[in-house]
Amino acid sequence: MPSVHGCLTPDVVHPARLAYKAGAMDTEVEAERSALARSILVTAPRDFVTSESRARLLQLLVTGVTLYPADSSGSVVESGIRFRKEGTLGELHETLS
Numbered sequence: 001m002p003s004v005h006g007c008l009t010p011d012v013v014h015p016a017r018l019a020y021k022a023g024a025m026d027t028e029v030e031a032e033r034s035a036l037a038r039s040i041l042v043t044a045p046r047d048f049v050t051s052e053s054r055a056r057l058l059q060l061l062v063t064g065v066t067l068y069p070a071d072s073s074g075s076v077v078e079s080g081i082r083f084r085k086e087g088t089l090g091e092l093h094e095t096l097s
Contacts, residue, residue: 030066037067037076049078051096059083060094 038044047062060080068075075097082092 003030033067033069034065037065040067041076041078043078049080049096058094058096060096061089063093 015077024038043049043062043065045062045064049060049062051058060078060082062078062080065078066077068077077095077097079095080092082090082094084090
């Protein structure tokens with residue numbers, strides 16, 4: 001720590017630098033959560049996923065996978081672009097958990 005007149009003073013960090021560091025940490029944590037979720041589900045972006053909900057099929061081209069931890073459990077969420085009924089890639093985005 002730098003000293004001023006023999007007294008110890010804390011390092012002063014500019015608010016913009018602090019915001020940049022916080023953003024970088026958030027990005028790093030999200031990347032780690034995504035890697036863990038992909039290893040659990042064994043899926044990755046550009047994979048195709050099919051799920052059934054209310055007696056109808058939902059097909060996605062996966063664009064992201066992440067993990068949302070809780071105290072004693074957690075949720076893994078896949079997000080992606082939904083396929084249309086005729087099988088072509090649509091414009092709607094969906095999430096599966």
